[in-house]
Amino acid sequence: xxxxxxxxPDGSGIERALSFVVCVGGGPESRETLQFAVRILKALGGDxxxxxxxxxxxxxxxxxxxxSQQKMGEWATELPGIAFLRHARDLLRDEGLLRLDDGxxxxxxxxxxxxxxxxxxxxxxxxxxxxxxxxxxxxxxxEEIRNEVRQGRYDLLVIGAGTNRRLQHQIAQFVDVxxxxxxxxxxxxYRFLLCTGGERAGAAVAEFTARAALALDVPVDVLAVxxxxxxxxxxxxxxxxxxxxxxxxGVETRTLVREGPIVKTIVESAGEDxxxxxxRSHESELRKFILGSRPIRVIQQARCPVLHVT
Amino acid sequence: xxxFLFWLERRRWLWAALALGAIVLLAxxxxxxxxxxxxxxxxAAAVAVLVVAEPVPLPAVALLIAxxxxxxxxxxxxxxxATFMSDxxxxxxxxxxxxxxxxxxxxxxxxxxxxxxxxxPSPARISTGLLVLSxxxxxxxxxxxxxxxxxxxxxxxxxxxxxxxxxxxxxxGALLLLSVAFGCALAALGTPSGGARNAIMIDYWRRIYxxxxxxxxxxxHAFPLLLLQIPVAAWILRxxxxxxxxxxxxxxxxxxxxVRQEGRWxxxxxxxxxxxxxxxxxxITLSGTLGLGIIALAGASLYLxxxxxxxxxxxxxxxxxxxxxxxxxxxxxxxxxxxxxxEWLGSALLRALPQAVLGWPAALLLAVAVTTILFxxxxxxxxxxxxxxxxxxxxxxxxGVGVLAAGxxxxxxxxxxxxxxxxxxxxRIVYAAGQIRRADFRRAGLRLSVASLALLxxxxxxxxxxxxxxxxx
Numbered sequence: 001x002x003x004x005x006x007x008x009p010d011g012s013g014i015e016r017a018l019s020f021v022v023c024v025g026g027g028p029e030s031r032e033t034l035q036f037a038v039r040i041l042k043a044l045g046g047d048x049x050x051x052x053x054x055x056x057x058x059x060x061x062x063x064x065x066x067x068s069q070q071k072m073g074e075w076a077t078e079l080p081g082i083a084f085l086r087h088a089r090d091l092l093r094d095e096g097l098l099r100l101d102d103g104x105x106x107x108x109x110x111x112x113x114x115x116x117x118x119x120x121x122x123x124x125x126x127x128x129x130x131x132x133x134x135x136x137x138x139x140x141x142x143e144e145i146r147n148e149v150r151q152g153r154y155d156l157l158v159i160g161a162g163t164n165r166r167l168q169h170q171i172a173q174f175v176d177v178x179x180x181x182x183x184x185x186x187x188x189x190y191r192f193l194l195c196t197g198g199e200r201a202g203a204a205v206a207e208f209t210a211r212a213a214l215a216l217d218v219p220v221d222v223l224a225v226x227x228x229x230x231x232x233x234x235x236x237x238x239x240x241x242x243x244x245x246x247x248x249x250g251v252e253t254r255t256l257v258r259e260g261p262i263v264k265t266i267v268e269s270a271g272e273d274x275x276x277x278x279x280r281s282h283e284s285e286l287r288k289f290i291l292g293s294r295p296i297r298v299i300q301q302a303r304c305p306v307l308h309v310t
Numbered sequence: 311x312x313x314f315l316f317w318l319e320r321r322r323w324l325w326a327a328l329a330l331g332a333i334v335l336l337a338x339x340x341x342x343x344x345x346x347x348x349x350x351x352x353x354a355a356a357v358a359v360l361v362v363a364e365p366v367p368l369p370a371v372a373l374l375i376a377x378x379x380x381x382x383x384x385x386x387x388x389x390x391x392a393t394f395m396s397d398x399x400x401x402x403x404x405x406x407x408x409x410x411x412x413x414x415x416x417x418x419x420x421x422x423x424x425x426x427x428x429x430x431p432s433p434a435r436i437s438t439g440l441l442v443l444s445x446x447x448x449x450x451x452x453x454x455x456x457x458x459x460x461x462x463x464x465x466x467x468x469x470x471x472x473x474x475x476x477x478x479x480x481x482x483g484a485l486l487l488l489s490v491a492f493g494c495a496l497a498a499l500g501t502p503s504g505g506a507r508n509a510i511m512i513d514y515w516r517r518i519y520x521x522x523x524x525x526x527x528x529x530x531h532a533f534p535l536l537l538l539q540i541p542v543a544a545w546i547l548r549x550x551x552x553x554x555x556x557x558x559x560x561x562x563x564x565x566x567x568x569v570r571q572e573g574r575w576x577x578x579x580x581x582x583x584x585x586x587x588x589x590x591x592x593x594i595t596l597s598g599t600l601g602l603g604i605i606a607l608a609g610a611s612l613y614l615x616x617x618x619x620x621x622x623x624x625x626x627x628x629x630x631x632x633x634x635x636x637x638x639x640x641x642x643x644x645x646x647x648x649x650x651x652x653e654w655l656g657s658a659l660l661r662a663l664p665q666a667v668l669g670w671p672a673a674l675l676l677a678v679a680v681t682t683i684l685f686x687x688x689x690x691x692x693x694x695x696x697x698x699x700x701x702x703x704x705x706x707x708x709x710g711v712g713v714l715a716a717g718x719x720x721x722x723x724x725x726x727x728x729x730x731x732x733x734x735x736x737x738r739i740v741y742a743a744g745q746i747r748r749a750d751f752r753r754a755g756l757r758l759s760v761a762s763l764a765l766l767x768x769x770x771x772x773x774x775x776x777x778x779x780x781x782x783x
Contacts, residue, residue: 071462
């Protein structure tokens with residue numbers, strides 16, 4: 001990653017430059033996703049890629065659509081993806097995330113070009129020396145995001161959760177990166193709800209949460225849910241272990257142990273004012289493929305953003 | 311494992327297609343259906359899913375149709391090869407090549423200039439102008455080509471109007487984009503060169519019943535319907551979408567400035583139009599003797615010989631995979647007819663229809679047209695006509711309704727699927743621009759589909775009998 005570790009305006013910096021990809025579809029929810037991502041990016045810093053995946057062109061009319069798009073270029077009319085990315089660029093500029101030239105225009109590292117990974121890309125200079133790329137792909141959304149993540153080596157994918165449960169399932173199971181599913185965004189301060197509902201305590205997830213919580217300056221509620229009363233003591237032990245990791249890092253922490261159906265209890269505990277943090281399920285891939293998993297169901301049912309940590 | 315599961319997930323419609331095909335193949339064979347006929351129906355069922363969901367590239371579907379016919383013993387290799395190529399496939403190929411030659415010239419800006427001079431700044435008049443122009447051009451040049459030419463004009467108008475108003479104008483956008491989409495879609499029935507499925511139907515009439523339908527025959531049956539549809543479509547669009555702005559004068563000034571940069575008509579522009587006019591004249595006067603396909607290939611060749619296009623333009627601009635798909639769809643339709651599957655399905659349909667429908671040709675034509683619209687709403691209209699054509703021709707033949715009338719009803723109704731963006735090539739092209747919602751198609755499209763059905767019956771029972779011959783229902 002070029003530009004080296006970012007240094008935030010307060011000079012604190014972070015351990016190394018993170019790399020984010022924010023996937024937007026061009027609809028009203030995309031603006032919400034982007035604004036939420038900007039809040040995180042301003043806190044954490046790092047390289048940013050904004051990815052627009054346009055709907056696949058039906059093969060039966062592919063050549064005609066491409067001809068038509070070529071003609072639109074002759075009319076100086078932007079394609080929908082470009083138009084949305086221009087809005088995204090303006091938002092980042094207004095938020096102070098882009099380095100500007102003397103005329104107040106973003107500094108372009110390179111103009112629109114095709115890259116070998118099958119995307120089109122424009123790159124601008126970020127405000128703190130980091131990279132800001134605007135990328136366009138065309139095709140089935142889950143497949144294109146998967147390709148993008150594989151080729152881009154990102155640390156975090158941010159995507160609007162929408163209402164497409166199949167897409168949420170596909171992203172959670174098949175995309176190999178921690179993913180923030182953005183939904184029902186509201187102004188004000190969130191709390192993290194770090195969930196552990198299974199057999200493993202998820203120390204790596206706690207480490208990730210601690211890092212994010214410190215950067216964003218948000219408190220963390222650590223929640224363990226057990227379906228069996230007799231396992232309550234065990235659940236309390238999980239919570240203590242995770243809380244100690246967070247507290248050792250200096251994160252303000254609260255612990256919660258609840259009994260009940262795991263997914264429902266997590267969703268109800270999260271309400272609308274948390275960002276749920278949940279680790280990847282360790283069930284077999286085949287089982288997840290056919291039946292889903294608890295994290296996938298939390299992503300699908302939650303009324304607040306969900307961070308799915310891999 | 312995860313990669314494998316993802317691959318399975320991406321190909322889920324392929325498995326569904328194979329499963330459906332297998333179910334049809336392995337099901338107990340009904341009385342009256344030959345074993346080969348059952349296999350053809352199995353192939354057709356799988357192909358329908360593959361064409362709708364596109365889990366594999368469409369040219370692969372076309373190739374699999376050929377392979378499946380030979381492997382399943384429906385026909386031998388030589389027989390399948392023979393059904394893949396015909397004058398109709400030449401016609402589709404030549405028409406698409408001519409379309410590329412036309413798109414390559416910058417006629418869109420000149421067309422836009424004349425259009426806006428005629429309509430003035432009223433959005434409603436611009437909408438009607440776009441609709442009429444799309445319809446008249448698409449009826450002869452082909453809906454794909456005209457949609458590709460006129461879509462940028464509509465999108466540019468919307469962009470300029472939006473910049474002028476400094477706000478989103480979704481209703482104006484829907485009005486202008488649907489004017490292009492519906493104009494092109496409904497016009498595809500006007501002449502054989504309007505859409506590939508017209509050529510497919512002409513092929514079936516010739517192969518199955520030995521009936522030769524010339525370009526002029528088609529036009530006299532179809533054009534009155536098109537001329538009735540145009541004002542109805544314009545009225546429906548204007549009633550459904552009342553734009554946010556009522557005067558686009560300043561937008562037009564900007565657009566004219568863009569167009570004026572193009573300069574006067576030059577020799578290649580004039581040659582392009584002249585050569586197309588010559589091809590059209592030959593289609594009208596000589597298609598009975600030379601065949602539609604040979605004339606189309608002659609036109610496409612002349613563009614190359616004169617130097618108006620390069621072979622690379624054809625190579626890149628023509629969707630060869632779609633030509634292959636149409637060829638394979640015709641091959642499948644011929645197999646359905648030859649194995650008796652079409653006749654069996656036709657008989658089964660007749661048995662399922664109420665007695666009242668059988669005794670009333672209008673009801674039968676309506677049933678044919680509505681079924682075609684439903685199929686076309688999910689299946690691309692070329693393959694839909696290719697699969698439904700032999701079945702409906704058999705239904706007509708068995709029930710005493712004219713096969714020409716049933717064929718026309720099937721081919722025309724395949725242009726009536728206005729309520730979904732996937733219904734016709736033109737609506738797909740416009741939808742792919744990403745500036746219009748599915749709901750907009752539904753709002754205006756349903757009304758236009760119903761109105762088009764009524765007009766079809768009106769023309770079929772008042773105009774076609776006057777033409778004599780076998781066209782009467």
